Amino acid sequence: MTLRLSSLTVCFVSTTKAQSEWKLAELAAAVGVSPRTVRYYVQRGLLPAPPFRGPDTVYGEEHLVRLKAIRVLQARFLPLDAIQAELARLSPEALRGLAEAELPTALLPPPVPPEPVLPPAVSIPGPSGGQAAAKGYQRWELAPGLELHLSNSADEKTRALAERMRALIEQAEGR
Template sequence: MSYKLDELAGEAGVAPRTVRYYVQRGLLPAPEFRGKDTSYGREHLARLRAIKALQQAHLPLEEIQARLAGASLPEIERLASGAPPRAALAGCPGAEVACPPPARAGGERWERIPIADGVELHVRGDAPERSRRIALDIASRHSTLAPRGSR
């Protein structure tokens, strides 16, 4: 399917200006044609939806860009649905949360590990592996805890 700028923005629930900004920042690939006949495709829509889902997880645009970089369309669609990327889970046996991407130069990086609705653990990117395992252990156990009032 092909979209004009206004159609794409409407489908994704963003302003056309936001689409242009994301293209400029490299979060979205450039559209297929320029000028009056500019068109956007399925990947553009999936990326916009993934960006929104990752923003709702409170990730900054730099982190979102890193997660989308080199991702396949099925992976982007998975992110758009709010699910963690499969590749990110591969290094975390039994984890339901994404492992952090490789460290990047420039700035401190923190990993967010959701525990429950509105609750998350934060682990610094350069934390010892033992600390990271403790956080993942807590995250994996939260789903087995009995709901409040039923103990």
């Protein structure tokens, strides 16, 4: 497309060529991680270091594929050491196949229940013992060593969030 304004000509060139090199921020955004995470993965050996060219340093297709594969393996709850071993074991074709796998639905936000129903909870009085109803808390033990405290004065949005958290824990534990 060409646009002519008096003596100024502006040309817009559209390229449909697939991108094969990314700056750090572009690569991180393409995969949904922070640039700091990418640098950390390079430091840990999960990603190969790119050829350093100062501010012109770019990451290639291999980095993108490995980052996507790391995300899939993290979704399967593998620790970084196990992910590193798995990446070293896989062939380039298997790595690409893993990177193209869909992320599990566990990473998608859960549906919000129509009416959050909170089970009976223990009421914990606030610091001014006489105003327990206004300043008290409800407490749930979600798992051994993990508790959820919800203020009695919390709004409906916060209560719905608490219910979603409880549902996720129950789903993960198979209750």
